[in-house]
Amino acid sequence: MTAPPTSEVEAPDRAQGKVRFRSEQRRNLTGWVFLLPAAILICLMNFYPMVQALIMSLKTGRGTRFRWADPLWENYTRLFDDDIFRTTLFNTFFYLIVQVPIMLGLALLLATLLNNPNLRFRGLWRTMIFLPCAVSLVSYSLVFRTMFATDGLVNDTLIGLHLSNAPIDWLGNTWTARIVIVLGLLWRWTGYNMVFFLAGLQNIESSTLEAARVDGANAWRTFWHVTVPQLKPMILLCAIMSTNGTLQLFDESWNLTQGGPANSTMTMSHYLYQLSFNRNPNFGYASALSYAILIMVAVLAFIQLKVGDKRD
Amino acid sequence: MFELNRRHLLAGALSAAAVTMVGCSGSDGDSEGPKAGDKVPTSGELSVWCWDPAFNVYAMKEAAKIYQKTSPEVKVDVKETPWDDIQTKVTTLAQSKKGDQLPDILLVQNNAFQKNVINYPELFADLSDSGVAFDEFGESVVGYSKIDGKNYGVPFDNGTAINALRTDLLEKVGLKVSDFTDITWDDYLTMGKDVKAKTGKPLLSAQSGQSDMLMMMLQSAGASLFGDDEKANIANNETLKVVMKYYGELMKSGVLVELNSWDQYIGSFVNSNVAGTINGVWILGSVQTAKDQAGKWEITNVPKLVGVDGATNYTANGGSSWAVSAKGDTALAADLLKKTFAGSTELYDTILPKSGALANWSPAGKSEVYKKPQPFFNNQPIYSKVVEFAGKVPSNKTGAYYYEARDAVAAAMVKVLKGTKIDEALAEAQKNVEFAMK
Numbered sequence: 001m002t003a004p005p006t007s008e009v010e011a012p013d014r015a016q017g018k019v020r021f022r023s024e025q026r027r028n029l030t031g032w033v034f035l036l037p038a039a040i041l042i043c044l045m046n047f048y049p050m051v052q053a054l055i056m057s058l059k060t061g062r063g064t065r066f067r068w069a070d071p072l073w074e075n076y077t078r079l080f081d082d083d084i085f086r087t088t089l090f091n092t093f094f095y096l097i098v099q100v101p102i103m104l105g106l107a108l109l110l111a112t113l114l115n116n117p118n119l120r121f122r123g124l125w126r127t128m129i130f131l132p133c134a135v136s137l138v139s140y141s142l143v144f145r146t147m148f149a150t151d152g153l154v155n156d157t158l159i160g161l162h163l164s165n166a167p168i169d170w171l172g173n174t175w176t177a178r179i180v181i182v183l184g185l186l187w188r189w190t191g192y193n194m195v196f197f198l199a200g201l202q203n204i205e206s207s208t209l210e211a212a213r214v215d216g217a218n219a220w221r222t223f224w225h226v227t228v229p230q231l232k233p234m235i236l237l238c239a240i241m242s243t244n245g246t247l248q249l250f251d252e253s254w255n256l257t258q259g260g261p262a263n264s265t266m267t268m269s270h271y272l273y274q275l276s277f278n279r280n281p282n283f284g285y286a287s288a289l290s291y292a293i294l295i296m297v298a299v300l301a302f303i304q305l306k307v308g309d310k311r312d
Numbered sequence: 313m314f315e316l317n318r319r320h321l322l323a324g325a326l327s328a329a330a331v332t333m334v335g336c337s338g339s340d341g342d343s344e345g346p347k348a349g350d351k352v353p354t355s356g357e358l359s360v361w362c363w364d365p366a367f368n369v370y371a372m373k374e375a376a377k378i379y380q381k382t383s384p385e386v387k388v389d390v391k392e393t394p395w396d397d398i399q400t401k402v403t404t405l406a407q408s409k410k411g412d413q414l415p416d417i418l419l420v421q422n423n424a425f426q427k428n429v430i431n432y433p434e435l436f437a438d439l440s441d442s443g444v445a446f447d448e449f450g451e452s453v454v455g456y457s458k459i460d461g462k463n464y465g466v467p468f469d470n471g472t473a474i475n476a477l478r479t480d481l482l483e484k485v486g487l488k489v490s491d492f493t494d495i496t497w498d499d500y501l502t503m504g505k506d507v508k509a510k511t512g513k514p515l516l517s518a519q520s521g522q523s524d525m526l527m528m529m530l531q532s533a534g535a536s537l538f539g540d541d542e543k544a545n546i547a548n549n550e551t552l553k554v555v556m557k558y559y560g561e562l563m564k565s566g567v568l569v570e571l572n573s574w575d576q577y578i579g580s581f582v583n584s585n586v587a588g589t590i591n592g593v594w595i596l597g598s599v600q601t602a603k604d605q606a607g608k609w610e611i612t613n614v615p616k617l618v619g620v621d622g623a624t625n626y627t628a629n630g631g632s633s634w635a636v637s638a639k640g641d642t643a644l645a646a647d648l649l650k651k652t653f654a655g656s657t658e659l660y661d662t663i664l665p666k667s668g669a670l671a672n673w674s675p676a677g678k679s680e681v682y683k684k685p686q687p688f689f690n691n692q693p694i695y696s697k698v699v700e701f702a703g704k705v706p707s708n709k710t711g712a713y714y715y716e717a718r719d720a721v722a723a724a725m726v727k728v729l730k731g732t733k734i735d736e737a738l739a740e741a742q743k744n745v746e747f748a749m750k
Contacts, residue, residue: 062712063431064406081746149576171572172520260521262723266648277400279719280427280712283407 021227025061066284075288085289087263088271091178091253095267096246099182106190108231111197112223126198130191137188141255144184145171174264177257181265184252189245193238200234201227235306240301247297268293347601352647359640361393361401362419368468371663372417374675375652379660382651386644395421395632406432416640417649420465422456422631423714429459429621429635430712437636438462442646444654452707453672457633464635466649467595470670471631472702473528474611477515477588478581479690483593485510489610494625497529500615504567513587516562517580520570523722524629527708528590529555532627533620534706537717537745542709544717544749546724547735547742551620556725556734558617563729590614592629593698596689597668605686613701626704631672632733670698677702716748717741 057075059066069075079085088301113119114126132140147153148170158164170176204227212222253259257299259266259274268289275286341485362368368480368506369390393401398418404414420428429436440446440463446454449467457465477489485507492503504515518525530536535551537542546552562568569586571577580586582602589595599609613625634653636645652659653673660676663669671677677699685691718739727737 064409064434078750082747083740145573146575149572151576169572172570258521260726262521262726264717277403279395279715281403281407281431282748 020238053287056284057291059127060282060284063281069284075285076171076292078285079288081290084263084271088266088268091265092247092249092267094178095182095249096243100239100242100246101183102182103186103190103242103261104193104235107193107238108197108228108235110190111201112190112195114194114228115198115201126195130195132188132190133192135188137251138255140188141184141252144180144187148180166306171257172261174261177265181252181256184256185246185249187240193242196234196238197231200231204230209256232308236304239308243300243304244297247293247300254271314651325437325487326446335731352643353641354383356641356644357387357389358417358645358648358661359415360388360390360417360419361398361415362390363392363394363398365392365547367667367669368419369612370667371653371659371669372466373409373663375648375656375659378652378656381650386648388648391415395419397409399424402428402432406435411435411637412639414637414639415646416637416642418635418637419468420457420635421630422453422471422633423710423718425457425465425633425635426710427712427714429457429464431607435638436464437638437642437646439464439466439636439646439649442586442650444646446654446748448654448674449672450674450705452628452701452705453631453633453702456631456710457635457673465633466653467631467633467672468653468669469630469632470672470698470702471592471594471628472670472698472705473532473590473629474593474596474694474698474701475588475590476581476596476609476611478608479603479610480608481507481511481513481584481587489612492559492615493612495615496618497562497615498618501561501565503565504562505565506737507587508566513585514567514569515584515587516568516590517577518568518570519574519577520572521722521726523725524591525568526552526555526721527559527718528561528614528627528629529617529706531706532624534618534624534708535620536709537721538709539712540713542711544713544742544745546717546721546745547739551617552721552738553734554617554620556728557739559725560728560734564631571669574737584677592631592632594668597695602686607690610690610692610695611694622706624704624706625719626701626706628702628705628708664695670695670702672702674699713745713749720744 008012056066058069058072060069060074061067071077110129114122114129116122125194144266149155150167150169150172152170154170155164155167168176170180197219208230209222209225212226219223248269249267250273253267253270254273257265259270272286272289275282282307336747340568360372362372364370369392372388376386379388380386392410392635398420402418405411411432411434440461442669444463444466446463453467453470456520457463457467471674475492477492479489482491485503487503487507492500500515507515509511521619530552533551535549537546537552539550559568563570569580571580578598578601581589584602584605589599599605614627616623616625630647636642636649655673657676657679658708660671660673661679661681664671664681676682677696682695682699683693684695686694722742724732724734724737724741727740728734
């Protein structure tokens with residue numbers, strides 16, 4: 001990769017300049033060499049398929065016999081007429097709007113509680129709350145499905161405690177099924193976000209908290225006006241990650257409810273999979289749907305960044 | 313999806329049935345000589361994808377043994393691959409134009425067969441001229457793998473529907489299984505209410521949000537979700553409306569109970585919470601996991617619809633057929649299927665007692681093995697009964713959009729049970745299916 005020696009070197013000062021430039025170049029080159037494997041891999045495995053998917057989303061046809069859609073954006077306009085897509089869009093946003101705030105609030109609360117240096121068995125509590133994250137999505141979905149069966153643990157408990165007279169058909173009714181999915185998500189992901197908040201809390205100067213206490217602020221005011229603002233970057237990160245994750249939600253919809261009853265718990269990604277592999281394969285349309293999800297994630301992340309940036 | 317687990321259960325349970333009847337009939341069924349056989353190579357290796365080690369994988373391995381008697385140079389490599397994976401692989405390989413990576417033979421669910429061939433005709437070999445005698449299979453089972461008059465599959469797994477009932481529970485109400493033979497859904501409802509009142513148990517259970525039961529009822533009258541013009545026939549399908557009306561009545565009267573998952577469905581009869589079940593014959597594998605109920609079960613044909621032209625007491629659910637890759641060793645693969653699954657009673661006599669694999673190939677059904685009484689089923693010769701039913705099952709149109717249509721009808725039924733009018737729910741289903749077909 002080194003340049004051949006040149007005979008064009010005329011003035012010593014110019015030559016010197018050239019040598020300096022070269023070493024800079026070399027340093028740059030070293031940097032690029034280090035970057036290259038990752039860059040090539042991400043281009044090949046990530047960006048190339050993304051471009052291909054974009055091209056495919058503009059095509060239509062049966063099986064492998066693709067032709068350009070007419071008009072080109074036909075697959076995208078098709079999304080607007082698709083009742084099932086609208087249902088899945090609603091379901092996904094329901095999970096997003098209900099579950100993410102509750103989860104982040106809970107995670108923040110738990111992190112603050114577990115950050116108390118006087119608490120006993122802190123490590124144990126933290127591990128216990130984090131542990132659900134180590135469980136595979138499929139297995140926990142199946143366990144939840146068993147727990148919420150008509151003759152499952154939850155109904156037995158409710159009846160045993162005389163809170164309910166007859167078993168509730170949790171997964172057979174639209175809203176209870178959606179709630180079960182939200183509960184599952186809360187159980188699975190709260191601990192995960194809590195760990196981020198705990199890490200963030202370590203970076204908060206204890207002097208700021210002491211100052212607030214000296215000024216006579218109670219626990220809530222200290223939390224709200226001192227801790228939360230300093231945790232803002234972490235909250236933002238968790239919010240964006242959770243939004244992204246929720247919009248791409250698949251396993252719970254697939255394993256816990258199988259999208260039912262009557263598609264009322266099916267997520268967009270579940271529908272995307274169905275369009276590609278369960279039903280008559282329509283990859284052009286499925287690609288358009290994946291780009292619609294991408295655009296939604298991007299827009300939401302952008303809004304969150306804007307909102308999060310205000311204080312800085 | 314969870315349907316596949318059924319077969320694991322089936323095979324395990326039936327293996328105990330009969331061990332003494334291996335290879336009693338040696339006739340090969342190949343006397344007329346292969347037509348396309350001249351070019352068949354005498355050596356080579358065939359790769360196969362199918363999914364159940366105790367059922368279809370076992371059957372294919374036995375078929376290979378039989379084939380190797382005449383062609384010892386041919387090796388068969390069976391790779392156990394779950395159906396969901398086969399479907400995903402077929403789609404992915406086709407889409408990325410890597411069809412040559414398909415195995416020479418693959419097992420395809422009957423419900424998905426047409427969809428795959430219609431979308432990827434370049435992958436599947438036309439077997440019409442392979443010498444397989446397709447007229448020796450029931451018309452309805454061949455129909456699943458027949459596209460534009462060409463045969464693309466050799467039927468394997470028999471999905472003929474049976475009505476399995478608990479004789480001990482029926483006795484308490486003074487009923488016998490013969491009272492359920494050749495009946496209508498009206499009779500079934502009347503007796504079901506009686507059973508429910510006197511034993512507290514429903515006659516029937518089903519998985520909620522699934523279309524299996526509805527499709528069985530529909531097919532029993534020879535009706536389909538698609539018309540002869542291949543357009544969706546849902547909103548104005550009078551048979552379907554009758555089916556949904558009966559399903560609603562069954563639910564309302566408590567004769568049918570819906571459960572949320574496949575495991576719960578299996579549990580409902582294994583734990584004696586229901587007095588019977590109606591499904592493809594493969595369900596008997598799961599039924600027999602309840603060892604304590606041995607001798608208390610009997611089977612009969614299914615009830616028929618009332619007020620519908622062409623109503624019968626016979627239908628089917630599921631099943632699968634062997635497909636041959638057009639990119640592989642097509643001639644050899646076709647020859648293997650022709651001489652085994654479509655030509656060897658020895659094969660079926662071997663696999664029936666060990667795996668419960670019921671033949672779709674009619675000459676095999678005449679074998680003595682099928683007439684053996686089954687102790688679990690109160691010494692009924694259930695296999696010959698099912699073979700008899702199988703010949704009477706009306707055809708069903710599937711096509712490329714069968715899954716869309718089934719899902720839409722299942723969703724419509726959920727809505728109807730929650731109070732929507734049948735016409736309204738079906739109009740929406742029709743709209744969704746037409747949208748998918750656009």
